Amino acid sequence: NAGVTQTPKFQVLKTGQSMTLQCAQDMNHEYMSWYRQDPGMGLRLIHYSVGAGITDQGEVPNGYNVSRSTTEDFPLRLLSAAPSQTSVYFCASSYSIVGKRGYEQYFGPGTRLTVT
């Protein structure tokens, strides 16, 4: 298994540009999520999905869109990049069974994004 993969590893954008960060997992996990990590801080949740076709907002969703058309993929879209979105972005996945919680989460290697 490749686990959780993310592309690209690095990206530089100009203010106002749009782009999509890709995340894929091959573990048949229902739950997927996106976090951002700013310097000197822990990770903060942007959006998450409990299954194909179902998404919801996390702690810091403004400026980002997500969709989940398949179990494997969970792309994160920046609609109009701003310097405040300069950060490292991590994707994660885990099992999710209705009525049960607390499964271990697995993280991808991250995408380092700079917006100038």
Add this chain to the structure above:
Amino acid sequence: GIQVEQSPPDLILQEGANSTLRCNFSDSVNNLQWFHQNPWGQLINLFYIPSGTKQNGRLSATTVATERYSLLYISSSQTTDSGVYFCAVEGETSGSRLTFGEGTQLTVNP
């Protein structure tokens, strides 16, 4: 939402020393994980430990869920242990969402 506090924020050790990192959380949890973020930014799963004690080589962790804290022990530290250690919890009412602490920056000097 659930609050997570880690201590100490910074820790400097000589190689070979032992250390204990602490994670306090404000509510009951379904999941607690410890991660090591290496100098290249990669997040490495250390332990999945919502309760009890686990050991993996020189590292061990204990979570006392009823008292809302977890401890990460590093014995005989090595320079490769340097980096940031994060505790992350999933509260009982959080769905599957993890809340991260701000981390402990560990520096191990040769």
